[in-house]
Each structure stands twice: as structure tokens, then as C-alpha cells.
Amino acid sequence: MSRAVSTPLVVGVKGSALDLVMSTLYFDDAVPELMTMAETDRIEDSGLALPIPVYARFQARGFPIVGTTLDYFAFRGLEIADGRQLAIIGETVLGAKAAEALGLGPGDFLVSSPETPFDLAGVYPLKMNVVGILAESHTSDDLAVFVDLKTAWIIEGLGHGHQDLIKNKDASLVLERNEKNVTANAKLRLYTEISEINLDAFHFHGDRSQYRLTALITVPHDSKSGTLLRGRYVSPAAATQIVQPVEVIDGLLQNIFRIKNVIDAIIMVVGIATILAILLVFALSLRLRQREIQTIFKLGCSRLTIVRLMAAEILIILVFSSVLCVGMMTVVDHFKNDLVRIAFIR
Amino acid sequence: MVNFKYCYLGLCLIFGIFGVVTSAESGSKRDKPTVAVANYPLKYFTERIVGNHVEVIFPIPSDIDPAFWIPEPNGVLAFQSADVILLNGATYSKWLDKVTLLRRKMVNTSEGFQEQYIQIQEFTTHRHGPQGKHAHAGLAFTTWIDFQQAIQQAEAIRNAVTKLLPEQEKHFGTNFLALKTDLLNLDRRIEEIVNRRRARPLLASHPVYNYFARRYGLNIRSVLWEPEIVPNARQWAELENIIKEHPAKWMIWEGDPHPDSIARLESLGIGSVVFDPAGNVPDNGDFLSVMHQNVQNLKSAYR
Numbered sequence: 001m002s003r004a005v006s007t008p009l010v011v012g013v014k015g016s017a018l019d020l021v022m023s024t025l026y027f028d029d030a031v032p033e034l035m036t037m038a039e040t041d042r043i044e045d046s047g048l049a050l051p052i053p054v055y056a057r058f059q060a061r062g063f064p065i066v067g068t069t070l071d072y073f074a075f076r077g078l079e080i081a082d083g084r085q086l087a088i089i090g091e092t093v094l095g096a097k098a099a100e101a102l103g104l105g106p107g108d109f110l111v112s113s114p115e116t117p118f119d120l121a122g123v124y125p126l127k128m129n130v131v132g133i134l135a136e137s138h139t140s141d142d143l144a145v146f147v148d149l150k151t152a153w154i155i156e157g158l159g160h161g162h163q164d165l166i167k168n169k170d171a172s173l174v175l176e177r178n179e180k181n182v183t184a185n186a187k188l189r190l191y192t193e194i195s196e197i198n199l200d201a202f203h204f205h206g207d208r209s210q211y212r213l214t215a216l217i218t219v220p221h222d223s224k225s226g227t228l229l230r231g232r233y234v235s236p237a238a239a240t241q242i243v244q245p246v247e248v249i250d251g252l253l254q255n256i257f258r259i260k261n262v263i264d265a266i267i268m269v270v271g272i273a274t275i276l277a278i279l280l281v282f283a284l285s286l287r288l289r290q291r292e293i294q295t296i297f298k299l300g301c302s303r304l305t306i307v308r309l310m311a312a313e314i315l316i317i318l319v320f321s322s323v324l325c326v327g328m329m330t331v332v333d334h335f336k337n338d339l340v341r342i343a344f345i346r
Numbered sequence: 347m348v349n350f351k352y353c354y355l356g357l358c359l360i361f362g363i364f365g366v367v368t369s370a371e372s373g374s375k376r377d378k379p380t381v382a383v384a385n386y387p388l389k390y391f392t393e394r395i396v397g398n399h400v401e402v403i404f405p406i407p408s409d410i411d412p413a414f415w416i417p418e419p420n421g422v423l424a425f426q427s428a429d430v431i432l433l434n435g436a437t438y439s440k441w442l443d444k445v446t447l448l449r450r451k452m453v454n455t456s457e458g459f460q461e462q463y464i465q466i467q468e469f470t471t472h473r474h475g476p477q478g479k480h481a482h483a484g485l486a487f488t489t490w491i492d493f494q495q496a497i498q499q500a501e502a503i504r505n506a507v508t509k510l511l512p513e514q515e516k517h518f519g520t521n522f523l524a525l526k527t528d529l530l531n532l533d534r535r536i537e538e539i540v541n542r543r544r545a546r547p548l549l550a551s552h553p554v555y556n557y558f559a560r561r562y563g564l565n566i567r568s569v570l571w572e573p574e575i576v577p578n579a580r581q582w583a584e585l586e587n588i589i590k591e592h593p594a595k596w597m598i599w600e601g602d603p604h605p606d607s608i609a610r611l612e613s614l615g616i617g618s619v620v621f622d623p624a625g626n627v628p629d630n631g632d633f634l635s636v637m638h639q640n641v642q643n644l645k646s647a648y649r
Binding site: 044050069070071084085086087088089091131148150159196199200202203204 | 416417418419422423426443444445446447448449450
């Protein structure tokens with residue numbers, strides 16, 4: 001909840017606000033629909049807030065790759081514990097727990113995971129240079145792999161580096177060559193690692209304003225600017241939405257508590273019904289055993305002894321059922337997370 | 347008892363000195379805001395405007411063209427540490443796509459005349475010095491040798507540093523006016539030199555004089571030669587074709603040309619003059635002295 005409180009506004013494509021917030025704040029697996037960089041320019045030009053782009057779509061060995069700018073580190077108060085900050089494309093800074101789990105430190109490499117292993121024509125994974133490890137923050141940032149936004153776009157395939165087609169005279173690389181343009185075929189070697197030697201060869205294609213993002217963390221300059229900015233997203237025709245993470249997470253928690261209250265009420269009703277049923281069973285049992293009780297009385301047992309006999313029987317039943325109940329509760333408690341996941345999530 | 351007193355005094359002295367040194371160090375770190383610049387003209391303009399009130403850093407080595415710097419981490423970290431990053435604009439800093447810098451810290455000093463950027467078409471790649479090969483296709487970026495544009499860039503610098511240190515507004519304004527006077531003086535001198543001879547055909551060794559030619563109405567055609575390298579046979583043939591339709595008698599060079607190039611050009615009836623754009627820190631003098639020398643050199647071509 002504190003992470004939601006500390007994040008004033010999030011802008012993303014219209015759709016599930018919960019997916020947007022979960023992806024932006026906690027780098028959840030479910031990636032919301034992607035927006036474009038044009039929205040960053042729009043907010044920047046408004047002069048109302050500082051937009052911090054987040055592109056959390058890709059993964060590296062099970063950890064989310066978060067493409068962002070240096071503003072993100074300042075905004076979250078993330079400090080470098082070992083190594084240095086991002087400087088050149090192709091570099092990565094790891095969250096403390098991600099670094100520990102992967103066993104990586106400055107000077108090591110981390111390869112991005114392909115989105116699908118069956119996409120043979122897809123983008124090559126990028127071998128990233130680990131340059132720094134963040135100090136532990138006890139948030140989802142500890143489990144993230146941070147890269148510059150441009151590096152995330154290279155992983156996506158919007159930017160790349162390859163052999164120099166003008167210098168390389170291998171005719172088998174070229175589909176078409178004229179005075180102003182050279183068109184290469186798929187044989188052209190693309191670089192999968194960015195180094196001092198090939199850095200110059202890396203470039204981007206297309207209109208930068210159409211490059212994609214997961215969301216924009218938006219930090220208004222003051223509360224009035226925040227209100228004005230929110231007012232700009234109320235149009236039903238707008239393709240993007242602005243949400244307050246604290247409201248979204250609060251709504252989620254309220255729903256969770258509302259469901260809990262309903263379940264508690266149901267359990268209470270079932271409990272009362274069960275107690276009444278048990279009382280009925282005992283009452284009927286006593287009535288059925290009326291002659292047996294009279295026989296015991298005629299044999300010479302006092303009324304107190306008969307009461308003690310009945311009480312002992314009830315106690316044995318209660319003890320046995322309690323042991324059975326505790327055993328079942330223990331099993332359910334042990335597997336509760338898996339059971340909830342199987343029953344409600346997947 | 348006396349020894350104990352001396353020990354106590356000694357400790358106080360050590361901690362006192364340590365405290366003074368530490369506060370002096372932290373003070374020096376926070377005393378001045380920092381401005382990082384992307385080329386030498388911006389460095390010169392900024393230093394003239396800010397005086398001693400702002401620290402100006404230029405992390406690009408002096409032996410390379412700042413436009414084609416291949417970024418290295420320490421240089422980028424120096425840019426990151428600055429409060430403001432002054433860029434030339436017109437896609438000058440080709441390395442910007444390869445580094446992690448904050449967009450909100452960047453100031454495009456040529457934004458005021460971005461509608462007047464010149465688009466050039468030239469696709470051949472080439473290399474000079476230790477930097478990577480490059481082409482000049484895209485926007486012309488040697489904006490500051492049009493001194494009217496240089497004034498606008500200096501004005502953008504003044505605005506950026508005033509935002510950084512509003513209490514120095516008057517001081518920065520006075521310094522800017524002095525710089526503007528110097529730049530206007532250069533502008534006027536060039537106008538006087540080229541006046542009535544603007545149509546005279548000229549050659550340029552490199553396509554970096556686009557804004558210069560536009561401002562002063564000069565008739566310049568460019569080749570793609572390097573001052574320190576003697577052109578090959580293909581390049582000479584290309585030049586001979588050009589001078590058939592563009593009978594220039596002078597070639598403008600970015601730096602001192604190779605003696606063999608001078609001799610060969612003279613055999614074709616073409617003289618050589620140097621007009622150094624001073625993109626990086628000059629070996630001698632400063633921006634103003636280099637530009638005055640350029641203006642002096644230009645007189646030969648317009649005698």
C-alpha cells in the first residue's frame with residue numbers, strides 16, 4: 001500500500017486500471033495494453049507534471065526488465081550499493097534480491113529472455129552488461145532488472161546494430177543496392193551485445209513518438225497541477241486514462257474485505273445451523289434412548305451417574321470431532337496459497 | 347594530569363581540522379551549480395555569461411569532433427552530474443541516442459531557430475581521427491558560424507543559467523550583452539568582407555558551412571575532404587568536374603590543409619584559406635580569437 005501512496009498518478013491506455021497499476025508498481029506478469037511516447041511529450045509540454053516512463057514488458061531469467069529513465073531512481077529513492085549508474089545503452093542495474101538470486105554483480109552479463117521461444121523470426125536476446133546493484137529497498141524494485149528505456153526498445157527490436165553494409169562488400173548480404181540505399185537480407189549479422197567496438201553501429205528506426213511504453217508514472221508539480229492534469233483525461237474519447245494508484249489499490253482491498261465479510265457471515269450462519277443440528281441430534285438421541293436410560297435407572301444407577309454417562313459420551317464425540325477438525329485445518333492451512341491459486345487464479 | 351590535558355587538546359585540534367576540511371569539501375561540492383556543454387562554442391559562450399558563478403564542464407576529449415563522440419561511461423556520468431546540459435541542437439550530438447541522460451535537464455540552444463534548420467543530402471560515410479565513421483546526411487549542425495544564430499544560442503544559454511541562478515540575472519545579462527557585442531562585431535566584419543562579392547564561387551573542404559553560406563549569401567559548393575589527408579584520384583576528378591560548372595578560386599578548409607593538397611589546388615588555380623568552426627577546444631587562443639583569425643583569413647578569398 002505504501003508504494004501506491006507514494007506514486008501520485010499513473011497514465012496508461014484505457015482498460016483495466018488494476019492491471020495498469022499492478023504492472024507499473026509491482027511489475028506484474030500481466031502486461032497492460034501499450035501506450036506511446038507521444039503521451040510523455042504531451043505531459044511534459046503541459047508543464048503540469050514530471051512524466052517517468054516505464055516499459056516493463058520483457059524478462060531476464062524470470063525477473064522483469066524495467067526500461068525507464070534516471071528520474072525513476074530519484075523518484076523511488078533508489079541508491080547504487082555496488083558499481084555505478086546506467087550510462088550507455090546495453091547496460092543494466094539490478095535490484096538487490098534479483099542480483100542475489102541470479103548471483104550477478106558489476107562486470108557480469110545478463111541475457112534477456114525471448115518473449116516466446118517459438119518465434120524464430122523474432123528479435124535476438126540482448127546480452128546486457130551489469131554495471132550496478134541497487135541497495136535493498138524492500139519493494140518490488142529489489143526484484144527488477146533496470147535498463148535505460150532505449151535498451152528496452154533495442155530488446156523489442158526498434159533499435160539495433162549490424163554489420164556495416166557500405167564497408168562490407170559481401171554481395172550475398174545484399175538484396176538491393178543503389179546510390180542512396182542498401183537493402184540487406186536476413187543473412188546480415190545483428191549484434192546481440194553492445195560494446196565499445198560496436199556502439200557506434202547501434203541506431204533506431206521509425207518515429208520515436210510512436211515507441212511504446214507500459215505506463216507513465218506522473219508526478220504533478222503541486223496538487224493543483226495534479227487536478228488540472230486529471231481533468232484532461234476525463235473525455236470519453238481519450239485513448240488513455242489517468243489513475244491514482246492509491247484509489248485503485250484501496251478499491252482492491254475494499255473488495256477483498258467486502259468478500260471476507262460475506263464469507264464470515266456465511267460461516268456464522270452455517271456454524272449456527274451446525275450447532276442447532278448437533279443439539280437436535282443429541283435431543284433425538286436422548287429421546288430414542290429413553291427406555292435404555294430407564295433400564296439403567298432401574299438397575300440402580302443414580303440420576304447423577306446417568307448424567308455423567310451421557311456427558312462422557314458427548315465429550316468423547318466432541319474431542320474426536322475437534323481432533324479431526326484441527327487435522328483438516330492444518331492440511332488446508334498448509335496448502336491455502338496453492339488452493340486459492342488453483343481455485344481462483346489459474 | 348598535564349599529559350591528559352595535552353591529549354584532550356590534541357584530539358580537539360584533530361577533530362577541529364577534520365571538521366573544517368570536511369565542511370570545506372562538502373561546501374565546494376554544493377557551492378556552484380554545474381552546467382555541462384556539448385561542444386566548445388557552447389562552453390565559451392557559457393563561460394563568458396556565467397563568469398565564476400557556475401562550473402562549466404565539457405567532458406568530451408579535445409582531440410575529437412564532439413558531434414561524433416563515441417560515449418564512454420565516465421564522460422556520460424559527468425554529463426549526468428550536471429544541473430543543466432546545454433546541447434547545440436540540429437541533431438549535432440549523434441551520441442545522444444546511446445546514453446542515459448535526463449531529457450528534462452537538456453536545453454536545446456538552437457530551438458529558437460529550429461524552423462530554419464538546413465536539411466542536407468550526403469550519404470557517403472567517412473572517418474577522421476580516432477572517432478567512428480559518419481555521414482553528414484540529415485540536418486546541418488554547424489549553427490554557430492552564422493553569428494546571428496550564435497547570438498540566439500547564447501541567449502538560450504543566458505535564459506537557462508538564469509533559471510538556475512535567478513539571483514545572478516543582472517550579472518548574466520551584462521555578460522551576455524558583452525558577448526553579443528563581440529559576436530555582432532564578427533558578423534559585421536564578415537558582412538563588410540563579402541559585401542558586393544557574395545556571388546563569387548567558393549569551395550568548402552567539408553559540408554559544414556551551410557549556415558555560414560546562408561547567412562552571408564555565399565556561393566559555396568562542398569566536397570568531402572579532410573585537411574590532414576591528401577585527396578585520392580577519385581576526389582580530384584570529382585573536384586575537377588565541380589569547378590567546370592562552379593569556377594571557384596578559393597577553397598575553405600576546417601583546419602590547416604596538407605601541403606601537397608595546397609600545391610595541387612594551386613596548380614588548378616585554387617587558393618586555400620582556413621575557417622575553423624572551432625567545434626572543440628582550440629590549441630591556441632579561444633573562440634573569439636579563432637573567429638577573428640577566420641575573418642582575417644577570409645579576406646584573401648574576397649580581395
